[in-house]
Amino acid sequence: MTLRSYIGRMALAGVVAFICIITFFQDGDSSLVSSLPSIPRPNPSPSAPRKFASLRDRIQLSELSWKRTVSQRHQMISAMPNAVVKPWPKDWTEEPGNLVMWDYFPAAWSCPHDVQRVGRLGDGGKWVCGMSVYESLPAPASWTGSAGVPSGGQEGLVVYSFGINGDSSFEAELLERVPSARIWGFDFSVNGWGPQITSAVSQRTFFKKAGIGAKDEPHLTTNGPLYTLQSLMASNNHTYIDVLKIDVEGNEFKSLEAFMDHVRREWKHGGDGVLPIGQVMIEIHANEKYISFPNFRRWWERLEGMGMRATWIELNLLRVTLFQDPKPDCTEYVWVNAKDQQNKLWYE
Template sequence: MGRVLRKLHAHDLPTRLARSERLYRSMLVQRQKLIAKFKPSTGDIALFPPQDVPPWPPYTAWDFFPPSYNCPHEVDRLGTLGSGGQWVCGASRLTTKPDCTIYSFGSTSETSFEAAILQNTHSCQVFAYDANGASFGTQIAELAPGRAHFSPFALAKKDAHGTGAVPKRYTLESLMALNGHEYIDVLRLDLEGAEFEVLTALVKPYVGNTRKALPFGQLLIQIHLWETAFPQVLAFFETLEAAGLRPFWCEYNLLYQRQNKGTSDLAEYSFLNTRGSNVFIQNE
């Protein structure tokens, strides 16, 4: 009887999550082997080594950070194909969630992701911020009056929103307090390179503390490797991992690569928060 029960529950949510964690930790071992293969010091590793440097082919920076954690639900692209859409794990779990909350930063020029959230859920509230814009497009307002909220603020590692602050800057904690929120289901970030300092500061209090979960269920982020070095990128990913975030999807920005003479230093990553009791990792 015990064997039968174990077989019946072999694919339940906790089992799938545990299996994904084991696979991910195996990848972390492979990462260290890849680092050791090319250079004894991480400071000597180039993000994108020249093509004529042996052995060939060598690697790109992205090879060290594969999205090898398996989402335990469906993976769906919300928004347009090409630039703008986002890959989400278990979006169906938000369809009827009564207190569904989405935060999106850097979203005035392309809002197909936010529009898809509003179209495919019954009560999700979308809070969007972009210091370079004035409002949502009319499409968003017409889709869900009362469920779409926009403010021309910037996300920062420290608050700066007093008199004369242009643009006004808020930490995520401050914005959540301003809105009366304790939890965000999906957090989307496009910070044009500022993600390294902003997100590192945000997750630092949660690093290594398995009893304290980040206040969001998923992180969808565009990572820009502009003016960075491998140690900074490695530390960034290791900080996110130490806070319980696991990448389950990645999409390299090939449009940017084509327009910029072959550079490949932009990628969209989707992370699942594997700590706490968010809607994506708990049984319904």
Template structure:
């Protein structure tokens, strides 16, 4: 969406041209043009979306019958532990990956519970793209100091930012902020092809 911040991805073609390309999208809301474009670029890609606040993908992806059979939506809440007795069902990242039979994922949006659930172990992705809202932060962030603790937690897990872009729609149309920004991170921990060209694209 113009002005709503794009997604800057490093080495996207290395993932989208692989026969086992898997993309996780956490927090779908109502706009799915990024996922649509990934599926158009990667004929073998499968995108898995997770969001308990909506019931389906955004209209762009739903209308694109060429690629939407490879888009899979789940009304799940992402948390630190698995709890299927609550509504909406809560899944840890490991629980989702186990259910879907995935060992390593290419991209997803993640927050505190996902990072903490790995308890210091390497996170299972090469990079992530995330939209950060300072005015709509999660409940555990009430002050700049708390946000700094979350940012430090993210840094300790070893994703490193390589791009950021302010959300101009938030500034120019809604007339507030800037409170919203797009961020792109490379995971510098572990062994994968974005860090070492001698390695295969997938472990």
């Protein structure tokens, strides 16, 4: 075989392969491209199924899904004998029993964006709704130059993190991927950030050796000092938090209750009654020594009334596997604020 004939055959094979590829991708019924998600196109006729394309449509659809689960929750609880729920049943019963705590509070509100894990696998990392949206936010120009990063104000993505405990993988990755992010961290049990925070991003972090509580207790030496969320925000010149990460071993109930009381007081003086928080990553410790089911339900539904929607859930099974606790009463939730007009996730 001559070199010329070999080149000719290779060229012919290339042409044939190219035609096959074009034919494959133009096949509207069986091609790979047609099976991938795409932006819905306008309906060809009024009788065609509706296409939920816009961000507003997706949010409205999630609200409908959430309302259905709330209705189911109320129905299931009402059907229980004397409306008494056993959050961790040990014996099989007739319906409507055989639900555990978390079954009553599903993550039924779908994040209308991507959901990505940030930080290490397992305990310490967090799921984030709309991570790509946060990544697209530019860093404010005022941060550049020798002046450094200002200590307060609403510039960029404002992040609060309660509960460090030596692991800052979530904060480190968030700072690396989101140039507009600044993080205020709080933990009375450690003296600073975990080793994951490097010098390259440390100038966008601020740490205070303190915890979150139901009231200000600056002189508390055992499990303290403690401050309310509203006091910490005021001290940092913040009126809004874009992302709140909270893991405070059961103290989440009283501390968020106090913040809801604060927001309600503001509402009576002209506020909108919506929590000034865009997204929350929270580890909930529903141990019965911290909170009963009726109080948990009241606390949860009060948060829902102020805009919060559960969009992701991840059980923390270390309570069962490592500590041999028979009740999986510790879990991670992601909430987004569906009523919030300041939420950067809802910008189009």
